[in-house]
Amino acid sequence: MSEKTYTITIKEQCPDVAPVEIKVNILSEGGQIWIQPQGFGEKCAMDDEGWPVGIEIWQGRLRLIVFDDINREEPQIIDLERARETARMRCNWCKKEIEQAESIKWKNLPFCSDACLDACRAAQ
Ligand SMILES: [Zn+2]
Structure with a gap:
């Protein structure tokens, strides 16, 4: 199984507020992509070990898995089928x-x- 991690820095996009930068790790593993912004995690992972945003194919459908609340186990699943160009x-x-x-x-x-x-x- 191939595993690859990239690290990039994302920056505040609104020009009207103080600049903020966050380091983001992107992991490609087992046919999924996981995103780990520094300082953000998941309820069921230790600090610095959570990957709160994922993208995968499930039953033929492209979807995002978003753990948007560190106090909740259940992620939000965002189905992207309607974003297909053929749609x-x-x-x-x-x-x-x-x-x-x-x-x-x-x-x-x-x-x-x-x-x-x-x-x-x-x-x-
Ligand atoms: Zn017409």
Whole structure:
């Protein structure tokens, strides 16, 4: 099993507050990635030994594992399936990319315009 650790420094991004830097270890192990910001950990790990953020594939789905509270054992699982590039919403007729809010639905399929909807219905 290959294991590799990188260390990088992340920096405060807001220009209006005092600059802060945190050293972050990134571990690639067993087909997962784990992230360890210095001073942050997990309930079930000793200080300096926790890896509170992970990324993995589980049952075919890419997900983040985030231990966002050192006093809680259960992590938050963030499923990234909806971030897939193939999940972009496209017009069912012209395939143009569309916003959820501006889509016209017919038989639960999205369309970008009435013209596309009409064209699709005419072709049925
Ligand atoms: Zn269209």
